[in-house]
Amino acid sequence: MKKMKMFFDIEKEEQWLNEQLQKGYRCTNISGLGIYTFEKTDKRYVMRLDYQDILLKKKFKDYKGIYEDFGWMYINGSLLSGIRYWQKEDDGQNEIFSDRQSKCHYYKRLINYSSGFGLLCLFFSYMIYKDSGLYLTEGLWSMKGAWFWKAFLFETPFALLRSLPALMFAFFAISFYKAYRKYSMLKEK
Incomplete structure (x- = not known):
């Protein structure tokens, strides 16, 4: 399967x-x-x-x-x-991190992983939006009637695709926050 x-x-x-x-x-x-x-x-x-x-x-x-x-x-x-x-x-010994220190190191690695990929996605988002914005069809916002809707509906899937790095940044930011919170809780104990 x-x-x-x-x-x-x-x-x-x-x-x-x-x-x-x-x-x-x-x-x-x-x-x-x-x-x-x-x-x-x-x-x-x-x-x-x-x-x-x-x-x-x-x-x-x-x-x-x-x-x-x-x-x-x-x-x-x-x-x-x-x-x-x-x-x-499954034999009852199912954890790969046996102590608090190894679990802390694991979350520290996850923090680095999330921040690295998150920053990369943020950079790509910046590169996409800095000059052109989300919709690239020239004069789209000044079009009227059926022409506007045809151009808008045609361009929307591409605009959603261009917004993917920003969405991925949000996912990695959430992952970073969760790992950081768990890391902080383990460090306090």
């Missing part, structure tokens, strides 16, 4: 993947385009996601080895940096 889904919040993605596991579908692959491949299973699995900054080949091998020593199976992830997908049979 294949499902296509996009996430901007790593914790919501993890929750959704675990819901699929509860329904009896084990994840076997995740493409970079948001296509998840599942297979039916009778065993109970749990899935955890981790975000890692750049890991060179040796560090990645060590990172992967630590998780595999505890029974986690690596599903997918970028070789350099990004979200790593881990899955194992």
Whole structure:
């Protein structure tokens, strides 16, 4: 079974993947385009996601080895940096972060991830809007009657597409805020 889904919040993605596991579908692959491949299973699995900054080949091998020593199976992830997908049979020891400090480091990495992509989206939004605005049809606002509506309806899908970086910035800003709030709560304890 294949499902296509996009996430901007790593914790919501993890929750959704675990819901699929509860329904009896084990994840076997995740493409970079948001296509998840599942297979039916009778065993109970749990899935955890981790975000890692750049890991060179040796560090990645060590990172992967630590998780595999505890029974986690690596599903997918970028070789350099990004979200790593881990899955194992449910045995009661289902957390990948065993202490407060490692959880703090995780949220710190999520803060960096969200702020980096958020700023990139903000930059793209600025580049799109700085000279032209959302609607590019010349004289659109001075047109009258049917010509206006035809031009407006034709241009609207393109305008929505141009607004996508601003929307993505908002999603990453929310993700940043959630990670920062959880990080702050852990630091206070």
